[in-house]
Amino acid sequence: MAGHSKWANIQHRKGRQDAARSKMFSKFSKEITVAAKMGDPDPDKNPRLRLAVKEAKSQSMPKDNIERAIKKAIGGDADAYEEIRYEGYGPNGVAVIVETMTDNRNRTASNVRSIFAKNGGNLGETGSVGFMFDRMGQIVYPAKIGSVDAVMEAAIDAGASDVESSDDEHVIWCEFEDVNEVSTALEAALGESESTKLVWKPQTTTELDLDGMQKLMKLIDALEDDDDVQTVTANFEASDAVMEQL
Known part of the structure; x- marks a missing residue:
């Protein structure tokens, strides 16, 4: 753990x-x-x-x-959406995965490519950075839900694979195919979670300084602002001091 x-x-x-x-x-x-x-x-x-x-x-x-x-x-009046994943690199070589849901693949591809280009990134082929991430279930509880030991015990009993606790929260990880079973078991033990979802968890991260973070956030914000983009994940980390200056 x-x-x-x-x-x-x-x-x-x-x-x-x-x-x-x-x-x-x-x-x-x-x-x-x-x-x-x-x-x-x-x-x-x-x-x-x-x-x-x-x-x-x-x-x-x-x-x-x-x-x-x-x-x-x-009602059958929903638009026909296609799920497409884009992969590429942001400023400072940070790996970025963009998940989209679109009714026009040409529009989305053009928009995503343009956003990467305008913000110091490069859109790559599918699979170009995906191998640097693991598809995982992420279940988040506030720190007040219980002690580190209590949450660890509940997570192990529920079949989770990892727990990361901080002063703010407990982040519980599990295999992506087990997220429903694990989250249900955790709900029975700890109550409703703050968040439960599937995410791309980076295997390694790139440490960024303030300038690097500002450039990366500009790219991520532009991607998230696109209506076809559902999620954006990048393998970065930054010190608390840098985060406070953002």
């Missing part, structure tokens, strides 16, 4: 601070609709939909919005 992860903390804090609420809800709605369309519209019978609804609720998305997104799939 590993110690404190700056990467997880930075990613979590960044998302909370910078995500524009309406845009964030729009991305959640798209994921919920696609998940409901691909499987059963009942979250209890559809693991992907259950995860999407859970994550939307954790970010305070209104219940009406969630139900509307599911009904859109049931």
Whole structure:
């Protein structure tokens, strides 16, 4: 079991601070609709939909919005979205994975390529940086939920593979195919999580100074601002001093 992860903390804090609420809800709605369309519209019978609804609720998305997104799939009037992953390098050689959901692959490819080029990055081929990340389930609880030992014990019993605890939170990791079972077991032991989702966890990270972080954040912000982009992940880390100056 590993110690404190700056990467997880930075990613979590960044998302909370910078995500524009309406845009964030729009991305959640798209994921919920696609998940409901691909499987059963009942979250209890559809693991992907259950995860999407859970994550939307954790970010305070209104219940009406969630139900509307599911009904859109049931009604058959949902747009036909294609999921495409883009990979490339940002400033200072930081590896970046961009997950998109689009109804126009040419538009999305053009936009993503342009954003990389304008912000000191290079879009690569699929697989060019993916091998540097592991697809994992990430379950986050606030630190107040329990002691490090109590959370560690609950995580082990639930079948998790790793726990990283800090003063702010407990980040519990599991194999991506086990996320529903592990999160359900953790809910029974610890209650509702703060966040449960599938993420790309970097195997190694690149340490950035203030200038490097500012350049990378410009790229990430531009990507996240695109309506077709669902998630952006990069293998960077920075000291607390650098983060405070951002």
